[in-house]
Amino acid sequence: MDGISLLTITVLAVFVGFEVVSKVSSTLHTPLMSGANAIHGIILVGAIIVAGQAAHPWVLAVALLAVVLATANLVGGFVVTDRMLEMFRGRRGNGGRPVPPDGHRPRSEASDSKDGAR
Amino acid sequence: MTLLDPTLTGLLYLAAAACFILALKGLNSPRTARRGNLIGAFGALIAVVTVFFSARLDNVPWILGAIAVGSGVAAPVARRVKMTQMPQLVALFNGVGGGAAALVALLELPEADDPWVRLAIVFTLLVGAVSFAGSGITFAKLQELMTTRPVVFPGLPVLMGGVLLLAVGAAVAVVLGGSLALALVLLLLGLLAGVLLVLPVGGADVPIVISLLNAFTGLAVAASGLVLGNVLLVVAGTLVGASGTILTRAMAAAMGRSVAGILFGAFRGGSTAGSTAVSDRPVRSSSAEDVAVLLGYAQRVIIVPGYGLAVAQGQHTAAELAQALESRGIKVDFAIHPVAGRMPGHMNVLLAEANVPYESLKEMGEINSEFKTADVALVVGANDVVNPAAKTSSGSPIYGMPILEVADARQVVFLKRSLRPGFAGIENDLMYEPQTTLLFGDAKESLTKVLGAVKAL
Structure with a gap:
């Protein structure tokens, strides 16, 4: 791909990156950081390409190290983010069962304001 | 094994990139956050499967083994970690990602004959190494393997300046000449710079540094995408770099600090050093x-x-x-x-x-x-x-x-x-x-x- 196309894509991705997080509530700062952290684990794709083209044992060894590190970043990142988010539940209803997030139960005037688009 | 048509490969990478954007978008609201994260993981799965069918790869059993090792170590740790220890785990995962990006760039250097590509390589090397070492120090601080107070010593600014100057020199030489030995020197200088960057940061500000290093790793990954000519890496890395920058600034603003103030505050005898002075005014304590x-x-x-x-x-x-x-x-x-x-x-x-x-x-x-x-x-x-x-x-x-x-x-x-x-x-x-x-x-x-x-x- 030519330089200008790559540059165009990069610049557009910068704006998308700014845009998708600009309104995030501080409630989710930690999961967001962790989720973004998992996404850059996609360097695994690069590590696999380099390892797959390695001709020399030394190059292969270093590339495989990169694969291990990148996998840890990617897999660990998504798993730990999921674990965090698993805990974000709505107000508990009957018998301690979590109310599904869509089952909105207006409990008080104040508890409704959280989910709206802000 | 038949290889995928390049157009189809491109489309699959595009789908993965879209998944990452949806993932970040989903993480905006507590209702959609978990689904968003799963979409991101799905995108990553698409991308990793695609890469095996998109180019002729040797050493596939070795690669699969390395992936098994990486997941085998990371998944159980991520499953078991206590929620209070999570910040340091995020720091650790961030660091290894930066390290992986630096290694990929290093290995691509002998293949690179274009100075622009070598520029992307030195950027990835340096930023990836800073992120790796910096995250290591943040991990040590949060895990309390070392003091959480700012570590400052006389001459630290001079040392930092010297390291950066040498790094720039080595980087220019690598871009012009492509020397692998100098690239290794650059890697070491990057590691040193990462350590020196985080040492003076006080315990309370460490979280913001994690977020900053997260953005750094994103940028390193984006640059490695330029090196490999891989659009997905460019998009994913840039997304993380941009969103990480915004997030870092939002966090710093919430503390009434500037990012520069946090990083360089301690150099100037900064404000998070803390005091133990207690006034003797009366208070009302109770049972x-x-x-x-x-x-x-x-x-x-x-x-x-x-x-x-x-x-x-x-x-x-x-x-x-x-x-x-x-x-x-x-x-x-x-x-x-x-x-x-x-x-x-x-x-x-x-x-x-x-x-x-x-x-x-x-x-x-x-x-x-x-x-x-x-x-x-x-x-x-x-x-x-x-x-x-x-x-x-x-x-x-x-x-x-x-x-x-x-x-x-x-x-x-x-x-x-x-x-x-x-x-x-x-x-x-x-x-x-x-x-x-x-x-x-x-x-x-x-x-x-x-x-x-x-x-x-």
Whole structure:
């Protein structure tokens, strides 16, 4: 791909990156950081390409190290983010069962304001 | 093995990139966050499967083995880690990602004959190495393997300047000549720079540094995408770099600090060094039973949890106390300062783990006007985030930081270990006000005693 196309894509991705997080509530700062952290684990794709083209044992060894590190970043990142988010539940209803997030139960005037688009 | 058509490969990478954008978008709201994360993981799966069919790869069994090792180590750790230790795990994962990017760039150097490609390589090398070493130090600080106080020594700025100057020199030489030996030197200089960058940062500011290094790793990954001509890496890395930058700035703003101030504050004898000076003004301290009476006969209680609660692992007790009060018909909310906990938003995670519904977790902007209607504001292990000095004394290091307006509540109860000032090292005048009561002790123990007393009412 030519330089200008790559540059165009990069610049557009910068704006998308700014845009998708600009309104995030501080409630989710930690999961967001962790989720973004998992996404850059996609360097695994690069590590696999380099390892797959390695001709020399030394190059292969270093590339495989990169694969291990990148996998840890990617897999660990998504798993730990999921674990965090698993805990974000709505107000508990009957018998301690979590109310599904869509089952909105207006409990008080104040508890409704959280989910709206802000 | 037949290879995929390049167009199809491109489309699959595009799908993965779209998944990443949807993932970040989904993480904006508690309702969609978990689904968003799963979409991101799905995108990553598409991309990783695609790469095996998109180019002729040797050593496939080795690669699969390495992937198995990486997941085999990371997944159980991520499954088992305690929620209070999560910030350091995120730091660790971030660091290894940066390290992987640096290694990929290093290996691509012999293939690169275009100076522009070599420029992307030196960028990835340097930034990846800074991120790796910096994350290692943040991990050590958060895990308390080393002191959490800023580490400064005479000559640190000079040393840092020297390292950066050498790094720039080595980088220019690599871009022009493509020497592998100099690239290794650059890698070492990057590691050193990462260590020196994070050493002077105080414990309270470490979270912001994690976020910054996260953005760094994103940029390194984007640059490695330029090296490999892989659009997906470019898009994913840039997304993380951009969103990480915004997030870092949002977090720093919430603390009333600038990112530069955090990184270079300690160089100038900065503000997070802390002091242990204690004034001898009189305070009103009280017993757990008295606090229980205050809480138990209130109509509206706002709990303000802080770092001390996280350290004492008292979040479950706090949640139980809230439940006990609610069963007495009292309206209870948690007021969460953006930087409460060890990492921005960390307190929300800890309380969510303790089964506090997220509707009860109120952000600062939302709750500040409600303190006026609260009978009791219960401040647990927080100090700087409720310190009026942030509004009134312009000389104070935290001046300008938005605070939770607990002073508006009819009664303020502080659960604190001691009168010692918080991280910022400044006294909190609120503790000496007539409406304030103090209960000294470990946050969890105090909460347990208060909980017992409330149940006995």
